Amino acid sequence: MVMFKDFHLHDYYGKIIATLILIVVIYILRLIIRKVVLKFSEYSSKSDNRSKLIIKYFNSLLNILFVIFIILLWGVDTTQLFGFVGAAITFIGVAFFAQWSVLSNFTAGVIMFFAFPYKIGDRIRIQDKDFPIEAEIDDIKAFHTILITAEGEHISYPNNLFLQKAVVVL
Missing domain, CATH: 1.10.287 (Helix Hairpins)
Structure with a gap:
């Protein structure tokens, strides 16, 4: 011992x-x-x-x-x-x-992650009267989502706005 x-x-x-x-x-x-x-x-x-x-x-x-x-x-x-x-x-x-x-x-x-009805590759339209966005979801990160428009623009869109804005899957 x-x-x-x-x-x-x-x-x-x-x-x-x-x-x-x-x-x-x-x-x-x-x-x-x-x-x-x-x-x-x-x-x-x-x-x-x-x-x-x-x-x-x-x-x-x-x-x-x-x-x-x-x-x-x-x-x-x-x-x-x-x-x-x-x-x-x-x-x-x-x-x-x-x-x-x-x-x-x-x-x-x-x-x-748990309740998002969209996935990478979906084409979406974000209904925003001032700045509507139509793009494809390229990646979803911890703080933002990467969107690619038809013109090839990469948009870093804050995740909290996805929960505040109306989003349509095209």
């Missing part, structure tokens, strides 16, 4: 086992999320790049939750840690509020 001054490994067996269980649970959740997103992507004819992007978002969320659970499990002194995290989140929140369009485009990109 490993022993140091006032350290006994057997005092930590419960936390070690809980950590291993948490790692297995996170791994299983990653597999399930990957399978569900890929199945949904296949069912709705979404591109592989978009599927990988959504999987990356979910994996990032799982990583954050994993770190939080490990901190809580091992009893790290959270007063200073949560103070720092709170300040960081506040700073990021202010930055996102200042750049609300970035956040809204990102959120719209995730919504479009």
